[in-house]
Amino acid sequence: MDVPLAHLDRPFDYLVPSELAETAQPGTRVRVRFAGQLVDGWLLERAETSAHDGRLTYLERLVSPEPVLAPEIARLARAVADRYAGNLADVLRLAVPPRHARTESQVAARPAAAVPPSDAAAGSRPDAAVAPSEVAAGSRPDAAVAPSDAAGAPADVGAGPGPAPASATRAGAAPERADGPAEPAGEPASRPDHAGVDAGPDGRWRDYPSGPAFLRALAGGRAPRAVWSALAGEDWAARYAEAIEATVRGGHGALAVVADARDLDRLDAALTAVLGPGRHVTLSAALGPSRRYRAFLAARRGQVPVVIGTRAAMFAPVARLGLVAIWDDGDDLHAEPRAPYPHAREVLLTRAQLTGAAALVGGYARSAEAQLLVETGWAREIVADRATVRRRTPLVTPTGDDPQLARDPAAATARLPSLAWEAARAALRADAPVLVQVPRRGYVPAVACVQCRTPARCPHCSGPLALAGARAIPGCRWCGRVAAAYACPQCGGRRLRAAVVGARRTAEELGRAFPGVPVRTSGRDEVLGEVPGGAGLVVATPGAEPVTAGGYGAVLLLDSWALLTRADLRAGEEALRRWLAAAALARPASDGGRVVVVADGALLPVQALLRWDPAWFAARELADRRELGFPPAARMASLTGTPEAVADLLAAARLPDGAELLGPVPAAEEQERMLVRVPRSRAAALAGALHSAAGVRTARKAAQPVRVQVDPLALF
DNA sequence: TCAATCCGTATC
């Protein structure tokens, strides 16, 4: 029922009129009379009986005979709704693009060319849909629309779709052993090429000891699950294309999600090179309604075995799904901003869990969530050995805590430390391009110790301290306590200051520091995909770094201070993710590739960059989060609304044992925000409790809404 | 005692 009210978030039974007996199949859109109104709905299941004792009404009409909602997706949507304390209707709105009638009739159902027939059993589920119901349809219109338990209530999966080691181990899905030898040890000291696909079935997965085994498992139709740390200079899109190709060769379909249009273009090109044209579709919100629906239909009808896209594709139907993949899962674009705010990584992992598909979570960096997958044994890591890492990695140097500015006056005005200036000059002399990464402005400035720059955290709850306006007394953004007598735990310092980002001007100033060198910028307004080799400066904001054919001679990471002091739980992780993404575009040290990061080399994220060891950092990060009780070690939900509404919801909620309330802190005007924290083992119970409580309120027609967000991207 | 009305709740 397309009614986003929590207390109506369940199936309702309707009679199927005999003229719709054939066409009203599960997965179709229908119109029904509900509480005196005509509303849209989903036909979830046909059944011969109904548990409802009241009188049943007939379906009003069939919107279209196209069964757009695949059974697998119906189950997935229910699981996602449950995980995020949301409604099925909301998730289905995200999962199935709006119907485009003209497209639907234009694109007459061609015979499925790509993949062996499949569908209801998408993947390998024996228990998918119950009661297809012929009988009811033919004779009397007494069939019912009822998904009820079949698709609904995913057995309490403990922590939900996330890593739940116990339930994760299935015969077919056991992570492929990272078998040791076999692969060429004497890899020639060849440069990582920044373009091009290697010959051989394993492609360049050979650079990772367990890589070939992963590909073999995919090609063998098995379901390995991997967290992949890409080497510097890695052509990740080609590797993804190879993994997808292996999956298709193994007789399955694949789905890959990337963060933005640029990554999508790259993957699209790589996939076309490997699979040939017409074997995949791309799905993104940017396509527009008609093309989006067309691509969706092609996938739904099984005409292509592979779907790639941005997060709009995370629910895409894929016949015989054999692999779900996500690249750079730490990018916050993977978080859906519409209710119930699901994250692409979690959705894809849920799909892997539900269908027994393989999973690939890759990036130059590793998120704490990915680390959790590794540590719980849900997935195996695919990493290169240290010797290979060293061979591929540029030379990374920190400028130290108090960077000495370059002597050159022009460089000094650009706030360029001498180390950075020299690295850039050397690269330009060698006729190599130089990448300069500067943070975008607009970050909420956190406060940190003036002396040692340690970010200031609340002594009570470890939340971030902030200076509200001109007021000199810092307060906690989580629990609202005022930290009047704050003393830095590191150095005892008592003075705090806000981090201020000055970014844009740097770009212009850089041009002056290197007269005669062409300067290009890539950022929000205009994102460059690729720049030519040869001497030149490229100033880019994080995420907008163009690639260049031979790799950059030098990469400068400026104003890292602003990244590191963001008022965000993930500041360190995010800084490292952005640095690695930029540094990965540099040539290896053996080719003179250099990276200069303007930061203190003692800081953990900087250390991780120097060593090029994202796994090590992720392990530290996850350990910290465990200690502090932060996600993903704990599960959190935020409740936002007027104080009365939030209190009302909490009063109605039967929170699980051990639930902790943090806050309130002021949110938008007249609004406040509460955080609820539970151990991971209570995650499902928390979501259930919040959803029921929301149901109590919608049933009562409470006027003031409360926004419930499980795993909010930003905790403050 | 009965009907008009109010309120809360369910909605196939």
Next chain:
DNA sequence: ATACGGATTGAC
């Protein structure tokens, strides 16, 4: 939204 049931109220 609207329809319904049960409780409440007020007039006969």
